[in-house]
Amino acid sequence: MKLYSIKTKMILAITALMVSVFLMISFLFISEKKVELADDVFVGVKAFAELTAPDVAELTDLYLLEEGFVYFNREIHRMFEQNLDVRYVSVVDYEGNVLYDSDFDADKKYDGTGRKTIFAKINQIKSENPSIVMSDGTKGGVNIYYLKNGDYVDYEENLINSPESGFKFDHFVQPASDKYSVVYGVTYENMEVRVSRMISRILATAGFGLILGILLALYMATRVTRPVRKLAEGAAAISKGSFQYQVIIDSKDELGSLGASFNQMAQDLEKSLEARVYKERLGREVELARQVQKEIIPAKLPKLGGLDVAAGLVSATEVGGDMYDFIPTKDGFLIYLGDVTGHGIPACIVGAIANSLFYSYSGSGDLKKIVCSVNDVLKEKTMATMFMTLCMLKWDSVANKLTYVNAGHEPVLHYRASSGDVVEGKKDGMAIGMVKGAQCPVNEVDPGMQVGDVLVTYSDGLLEAWKNEKEHYGMERLKASVLAASKLKGGKASADEIQSSILADVAKFTGGFEQKDDQTILVLKRG
């Protein structure tokens, strides 16, 4: 068991607490008990002296002084077996002469020179009141207390301070008759034996409590540390990637809850890790997709003589499939804005494929042919769920003519400078890559752009720019924005200014709400 382990700490703490409290209580108890026992000795000896002293006086007259020592000794011994706290007795006459001394007169009556009492003062012998003699703590010094009616008095019966509770005294002097007093010597041996026994039992109880505390603490600590160890093992397993590791803690307390939480955490961690990996992968994908998108989208817009163009693409967090490009032809340019279904790499790859295909088929110059050819290839080579809406425009810089086809894309918006309004084109056609072959319903449209007219094509990300969960930008706003932007500077705003104005309006509308799809816009102004 390590010294710094929880188990050790708990054991030490609990047992230290138990032992400390117990020892404090024991100390108090022993101290009080000693006082109580000492008081009991005093009360017992006092009562014993009061009861036996007259008998002792009688025995002295009847036996001792009549040389009947055998009977006297017998009676004295019988009497003093009744109080084990009295270890000594002497009979003293009124002049202080010791007639009998139990320590020295064991078998026969004393027959020698006179003996004076040494354990009691002559005043005590002559007093009518019983008295006690106790050591005052100095060498040979004594304190004498006389007892009268329950009070402590001096020889002249003046009240004096009583000794402290639990005091120990050496001798008790009891006037027995007009002729004799009896001096009782007190022993505290029996009391000490009882105290020793009590201390032994207390120490045994302390030992019992200590071991009990240790066992209890051991049990409780084990109940805590075992689950903790399991949790640690679980954490180690999880750190090595073993997310399926389950910590089994069979208890209904907080530790059980912790175990359940840990297991849940492991599962959540696994999912979170998967999500993170996915997110990272997604992020890489997004980055890659963004890279691809960036490669497809021209870095610099070409000069289309007679047509002022501006393009803007605001990517969503997860890159969508929006793209545009300007493909030069022999007579002008092919311009397209496409929106591949989905997001990320798959959409970008399809977009890249479509872009390459547009380039490949651009030579025909026929919008429908180009779109349908690309449709066939995409349908063949991409997933069934992948398709692309497209608005492809052809600018014939020789004829100064702009036509377009719409393959399932949002309708173009045409600002007519002459009327000062915005006309919404038709949303027709079918997204490319959906259906192969003859079913390629795209038609080339000539919007009849005049000088000052503005044609705007855009991805659905503009229309579906959300302000909150309920409100999106919508077509009406877009038309209004196109109209307003086209009229900027008295209708002399450039395509770029118009594009910026429109995107700014959209941004103002959304107010920073999460952009869920790319917002792509192409603005073409007939100059």
Place this chain on the structure above:
Amino acid sequence: MLNKILKTIGLLVGIVVFLLLGMYLFFEKQFDEVVDVFTPVDERSEIEEITLLEPYPSLGYDPLQFNPFSRQRLNQVYESLIRPDMDLNMESALALSWGLINDTTWEFNIRKNVKFHDGSEMDELDVIDSIDKARFDEKSELSEFLSTIKEIRRVEPYKIEIETIKPDPLLLQRLSTVYVYKMNDETAGYVGTGPFVWGKDSSDKNISLSRFDDYWGGGSSFKIANIRVETDKYKRFDVLNNGGADVLSYVPYDLADQIDLAEFDLVSVPSLEVQFLIFNFESEVFDDVEARRALKSVLDTDEFTGYIGEYAHPVKQFVSSGVFGYNPDIEDPVYDSSLVGEVEELNGYEVNVILPEGLDVLGEFLTDSFDEVGLGVYIQYVKSEYLVETLTKADFDIAFLGFKSELGDSSDFLKSLAHTSGEEYGQFNFANYSNEQVDSLIGEAELEMNVGNRLDLLQEAMSVLVEDDVYGIPLFEYDTLFASAKWVDFEPRIDGFIYINEL
């Protein structure tokens, strides 16, 4: 692996200690039993044998004998209803309890489950039979002691009543001298209930006792107890010093200072025995009190006591100090050798003296003292076992006697030696003394329940014997010296007996 084993062992030890502590605290009695199982202390098995060394042989082994020499042996084998403790307090023995129903009727409840040495159970009939034998058997030396008993009745199993002729405050003391025993038909010997049985290898010089394992009181510490006799004091001393004995009674005074106190404890206790000379009141000369007084005044007993040593003390009456009835007012004897000359009959008289063998010092003292005043002396030294028989013949002027007030009461002496001989009294009145006043005082004292009054009566009787009638010449009282080996827990009793079971 080792750690685990050590942990397990540590845990097991902790649990065992925990359980033991719990047992000690909450089930102390059971704890003590468990401890005893693992630490049996059979005190008996530690000490096998003890040997007591006595100076005097037994005068017989009949339970009806009353001399102290026999009793020292008999006390180990037989018991009475009541027995005196160390302080001569009467304590229960074969009687569980007792009490007075009226002034003359005592009830005794007999202890149950007490076995005789032959395995039979003691009952109330055995008690009655024993007491009756002590009362009526012609060999009994106790009959006089029990003369106050009128009748003994069986009340019910283990209960008897004893009715006395008159109120008898000393009945318990009397009964303490009566052993309960019975005849074993197989061995034709007596069996008792005491802690020891007679051993097979016994002789007069060495009594061997075996522990009675079915003793009701729990049995002695000793398996074997020997009581050896060595009458020669020097040999006695050698036996002790050579390890032939563990306890020696009556250590010779002149050898006391040679006891090796590193090996032995020397303790003394008043013997309660007074040695004295009695006059033969049927003697031609000494039937006259003046002759007796004159002879008494010749002997300086203080001087004689000085010869004996520090453990002997002059005494002026026939019971030792400490005995109830001792009269402290009796004056010191007056030594006046001229008084002999005033008694014509003593002129040139040869005093016939009987002394026990071994009291040469006394014999010399008497010879010298009498010689100084012109008296002749003829001393007969008699063996102890023949002393009583010799005295009974009454062919002496003065004789040596000793009396031990075993019960601490002078009435024993007065009734046995000073009362006019009769059925109840004067069993040992070898002096052939008779005084109505003394008889009356003794009789009154027997009936007196008030202690103070009784004391007065006894003291008055003693005063008459010592001063008025000069019954005899008190010589000395003495302390009995005992030597015991250090390992023996021995405290001498006031009556001088050694109960091996108490060691």
